Amino acid sequence: MGLFDFARNIGKKIFGSDDSDDDAAAKLKQHIEEDNPGINNLEVEVVDGVATIKGDTDDPSALEKAVLMAGNAMGIEEVKADELTSPAQTVEVQYYEIQEGDSLWKIAKAFYGDGNKYEQIFEANREVIQDPDKIFPGQKIRIPMD
Numbered sequence: 001m002g003l004f005d006f007a008r009n010i011g012k013k014i015f016g017s018d019d020s021d022d023d024a025a026a027k028l029k030q031h032i033e034e035d036n037p038g039i040n041n042l043e044v045e046v047v048d049g050v051a052t053i054k055g056d057t058d059d060p061s062a063l064e065k066a067v068l069m070a071g072n073a074m075g076i077e078e079v080k081a082d083e084l085t086s087p088a089q090t091v092e093v094q095y096y097e098i099q100e101g102d103s104l105w106k107i108a109k110a111f112y113g114d115g116n117k118y119e120q121i122f123e124a125n126r127e128v129i130q131d132p133d134k135i136f137p138g139q140k141i142r143i144p145m146d
Contacts, residue, residue, distance in 0.1 A: 004067060004071070004078055004079045004080065004081070005071075005077065005078055006071035006072065006076055006077055006078065006079070006138075006140065007077070007138045008049050008074075008075060008076065008077035009074070010074060010136065010137070010138040010139075011071075011072045011073050011074035011075070011076065011136075011138070011139065012031075012072060012073050012074060013073075013074050014027050014028055014031045014073040014074070014075075015027040015028065015073075015075060017075065021045075021046045021047050021048070022046075024046040024075065025044045025045050025046040025051075026044075028044050028046060028051060028070055028073060028076070029042060029043070029044040031069065031070075031073065032044065032053075032066055032069050032070060035069070035126070035127040035130075036127075037057075037059070037061065037062040037065035037066055037069070037127045038057045038058070038059045038061075038062035039053075039055045039056070039057050039062055039063075039066050039084070040055055040056050040057060041054070041055045041056055042054070042055040042066075043055060044070070046076070049075060049076060049077040049078065050076075050077065050078045050079075050080060051070045051071070051073075051076050051078070051079045051080070052079075052080045052081075052083070053066055053067065053070055053079060053080070053081045053083075053084050054083040054084055055083075055084050055085075056084070056085045056086070057084070057085070057086045058086070058087065059086065059087075060086045060087055060088060060089040060090070061089070061091075061093075061124075061142075062086065063081060063084050063086040064089070064093065064142050065125070065127045065128060065142070066081070066084065067079045067081050067084075068125070068128045068140055068141065068142065069127055069128055071140060072128060072139050072140060091144050091145070091146045092144070092145040092146065093142050093143065093144050093145065094111070094142075094143045094145060095140055095141070095142055095143070096111075096140065096141055096142075096143055097138060097139070097140050098135050098136060098137055098138065098139045098140070098141065099137055100137045102135065102137070103118070103133075103135070104118035104121050104122055104129075104132050104135065105118045107121060107141075107143070108120065108121055111143050111145070118132065119132075120144070121141065121143060124141075124142055124143070124144050125141045125142060128141055128142075129141065
């Protein structure tokens with residue numbers, strides 16, 4: 001799975017299966033705006049499990065977070081962000097799909113060699129993860145490697 005591909009049957013329940021695509025788009029937009037990572041002129045469309053995000057930002061991390069916020073919603077299997085403009089990312093970022101039994105401490109130990117750096121991962125994903133103790137298998141997060 002790449003950054004823009006997600007598991008449709010898992011994630012945070014933002015909208016219901018009986019919602020129209022327009023309703024799903026409105027609810028997904030509201031979800032992103034609640035913890036807006038820095039996207040201006042945000043527009044969201046949803047068609048058959050594919051979310052298209054449009055807008056602009058001065059922060060490449062905001063683009064990554066908006067994609068993850070949309071993709072980690074139950075019912076979304078792909079996110080298209082071709083019309084979401086941002087400068088190029090200047091920091092190396094890896095993406096990780098959370099596995100059964102993972103914790104942020106365990107992930108920090110694997111990526112940084114120090115589990116105590118889990119707060120770095122949490123801070124880099126604050127808009128994606130509301131509580132460091134509430135992550136779920138299949139959820140995607142970003143791991144800054146700086």
